[in-house]
Amino acid sequence: MTKLSTSQKAWVMYDWANSVYSLIIATAIFPVYYVSMTADIGSLDTIFGTVDPAAVYSFSLTLAFLIVALGSPVLSAIADRTSKRHYFLTGFCSLGSAACIGLYWFDASTTVWLAVVLSVLASVGFWGSIVFYNAYLPEIAEEKLRDELSARGFAMGYFGSSLLLVVCLAMILAYETFGFESAAQPTRLSFLLVGIWWFGFAMTCIYFLPKPRKPAAPDGIGSDHTRLTAMIILKRVAAQVRRSKDLRFYLLAYFFFSTGVQTIFYIANLYGANELELPAGKLIATILVIQIIAIVGALSFSRLSAWLGNLRAMQTALSLWALLCGLAFLMDKSQAWVEYYFYALGAGVGLVMGGIQSLARSTYSKLLPPDADNTTFYSFYDVLEKIGVVLGTLLVGVTLQMTGSMKPAILMLGGMFILSLLALIPVREPSNASRQASLTAE
Structure with missing residues (x-):
């Protein structure tokens, strides 16, 4: 592997810092804890009437992604104009980690709405920080290194989050050994540890990230001049x-597969619990399998992209995603070996999840024009991802509310990967020559 510079190591390690949120809060422990805490409620009263608690959780994710999708383009343009990208990264990171710490006080069914609000804030903090974090990639690495660096970032994230998950699981499963009265206490402590881990490691990483090269605007972030300039940057990007066919169709493809990948990532445990009625321990074990294999997936698809090219490697991953959605739809709780099928499905998801996430980020960086306003360009990338998750989680929530089953939504999410494959057809393999041609000739 290539020897990394200090800033590249810091960038990779930020994945180590923030991935504990995506694993423990968004995927493995909090959703299972939320289901257990709301099991006896039946429904929650909202301004739209009574709603299933699982649907409320899905809709809360929709709200969080909508907030990020609406706010990140302007904030990204301001960051490019004012040279304050690291401040925005720090702010969103602080918000998310503080919200995770706050989840420690989710200790009864009477505090469900506190948990919902804090989970929204944690999600906004996590995803809001990602656009500013991703924007560093084109600045700290040459094009030939970006696939490897992106993959190493995701690999470190999967490894670090798995490490903390093992610690948390040990406390939860053997709570009496650690002096707890019930499993709920170490579960809530896990949320506290996530916030501390995320904030502590992230602040160290952010310190070593390079400061943007562009000079700060004299008028400051709050001035009308800066806001006007930010809007000009946004329109220019x-x-x-619009002028680049490669970027247009790549972002369209990204929208479709992000709808599938991120929504499946968020509802996997809910699917196992509600549709297959698997116990919490087996669900979390499956998530751990996914994380471990995702490390292999990220690094393997980085090698595959060097052999086949970025686009063919992505098409391979997307084809496997569509197949896995079809297999998930066919699974049923009445099947004798359903838990083992679920483990196998999790292994497949881990392989392609690590591959598609790392390749998507690095491929987009190769399609950007030289000397681009990287944060603003990545805000488009980020917004499409969030709109996709808004659509996906809304789809799951509405389907669950109307049919009582998540299976139809899983099948529709599989269709998103097929649409993504079709959208990638006009996109040319990333290279300096094709990118320049697409920006000047179209």
Whole structure:
């Protein structure tokens, strides 16, 4: 492997810092804890009437992604204009980690709404920080290194989050050994540890990230001049995206597969619990399998992209995703070996999840024009991802509310990967020559 510079190591380690949120809060422990805490409620009263608690959780994710999707383009343009990208990264990281710490006080069914609000804030903090974090990639690495660096970032994230998950699981499963009265106490302590881990490691990483090269605007973030300039940057980047056929179709493909990948990531445990009625321990074990294999997936698809090219490697991953959704739809709780099928499905998801996430990030960086406003360009990337998750989680929530089953939604999410494959057809393999041609000739 390539020897990394200090800033590259810091960038990779930020994945180590923040991935504990995506694993423990968004995927493995909090959703299972939320289901157990709301099991006896039946429904929650909302302004829209009584709603299933699982649907409320899905809709809360929709709200969080909608907030990020609406706010990140302007904030990204301001970051490019004012040279304050690291401040935005720090702010969103602080918000998310503080919200995770706050989840420690989710200790009864009477505090469900506190948990919902804090989970929204944690999600906003996590996803809001990602756009500023991703924007560093084109600045700290040459094009030939970006696939490997992106993969190593995801691999470190999977490894670090798995490490903390093992610690948390040990406390939860053997709570009496650690002096707890019930499993709920170490579960809530896990949320506290996530916030401390995320904030502590992230602040160290952010310190070593390079400061943006562009000079700060004299008027400051709050000035009308800066806001006007930010809007000009936003319009300029939008025009560049419209002129480039490669960027247009790549972002369309990204929208489709992000809808599938991120929604499945968020509802996997709910699917196992509600549709297959698997116990919490087996669900969390499956998530751990996914994380471990995702490390292999991220690094393997990085090698595959060097052999086949970025786009063919992505098409391979997308084809496997569509197949896995079909297999998930066919699974049923009445099947004798359903838990082992679920483990095998989890292994397949881990392989392609690590591959598609790392490749998507690095491929997009190769399609960007030289000297681009990277944060603003990545805000388009980020917004499409969030709109996709808004659509996906809304789809799951509405389907669950109307049919009482998540299976139809899983099948529709599989269709998103097929649409993504079709959208990638006009996109050319990333290279300096094709990118320049697409930006000047179209």
